[in-house]
Amino acid sequence: MDFRLKVFYTVANRLSFTKAATELFITQPAVSKHIQELEEEYQIKLFDRTGNKISLTQAGQLLLTHTNKIFEIYREIDFDMSSLINQQRGLLRIGASTTISQYIIPPLLARFHQKLKDVKVNLRNGNTEQIENALLNKEIEIGIVEGQSKNKSIKYSPFLKDELVLVCNSKNALVSKTEIAKEDLLNMDFLMREQGSGTLEVIEYALKPLDINLSQLHIEMELGSTESIKSYLVNSDCVAFISIHAIEKELKNQELVILDINNLIIERYFYIITLQGKKDALSELFIKNISNHYNLKL
Structure with a gap:
């Protein structure tokens, strides 16, 4: 069931069965089979198909919301359990606006990886608006952006x-x-x-x-x-x-x-952005590392 949700999550974010198959290293018919089994399980369509394009149905949107929460809990479990045996591992998803992702953050990620080789980092690139939306949709845990909008759901820390x-x-x-x-x-x-x-x-x-x-x-x-x-x-x-x-x-x-x-x-x-009131162990670890590098108090 977990892998089916992973397949669904990948298709929902890529809106492409072909891209999802490539990313997950499985065949496109296998992707279709997993989605079909989910739709049979819940007895409702998750995607609308128009020609070569697909889009989420209302049910698909709801399942994606729950899937985001489930995978978020899994990441926290993975980190917390590994911490009990003095290890730190897991997946950290970071978004950075264009200037930062090209010129600022790569050396920081390299240093972070040298210290914590078992933490996998995914970096998403986009403009500030896109990165803020990704954070609000819980597609990333941390963003680093230019400018500062007025969204009250986001915590902005000068970086x-x-x-x-x-x-x-x-x-x-x-x-x-x-x-x-x-x-x-x-x-x-x-x-x-x-x-x-x-x-x-x-x-x-x-x-x-x-x-x-x-x-x-x-x-x-x-x-x-x-x-x-x-x-x-x-x-x-x-x-x-x-x-x-x-x-x-x-x-x-x-x-x-x-x-x-x-x-x-x-x-x-440049601002580090996180969701207001949301604490994530891996995110705090990353923020602590870059704060120490720049002697910041975040």
Whole structure:
């Protein structure tokens, strides 16, 4: 029964029998058989099938909610029981917004794994909105995000200070300017992250003292990752606000240059997010490890 639920959980999250089969290392007919047996067990359909696409029925949504809770309990049992024999093992699911997953967290995960080799970590990448939703849906135990929304179900703990800087490629004529004024910003061609990005939220807030709305800026293109923005910048005359952590290599290689903006410094924190009132032993262990690394008090 447990494996059937695991098959259902994987199909429900991937919305694909083929992807679920690949992830679980079983055949697609075996996946179909497990789902069929569950539907026969509960005498109700769990998925609607339209052509090659599937979606959860109301019953499927309800079963997924219960399955999330069951697997959450299993993870806690696994950790607590192993702790009795001085071992720490289990599965920890972490979500990180794009900048953090690419430039901040990989070294932290490597150090964590060196200390706790029996703890398996799954890292999910997405924008801040997607990671917060994954936490609320209990698809992850911990998130690390840019920006800070107002969701009262989420606990936000400051993790690491960051600065967003305005950059362009080193051949851009703007490099000759000593300082960028408000009027200059209104005449530039910008690259921006997509809606739902924590970076976009922070930029929008930081520009308010200059009486600039995002709608006033000329946005040439919205792109879904910092890497794609950097690549576009190198091959265009556009500018973009990017985390200082994300451009160390490009600054060193003199591919990108920081433009100083008159009366504007954009600082923010990256936040560790967990569900309010929810304590998870593995999550606390991970938070403790990264807190010790940065000498934080979380």
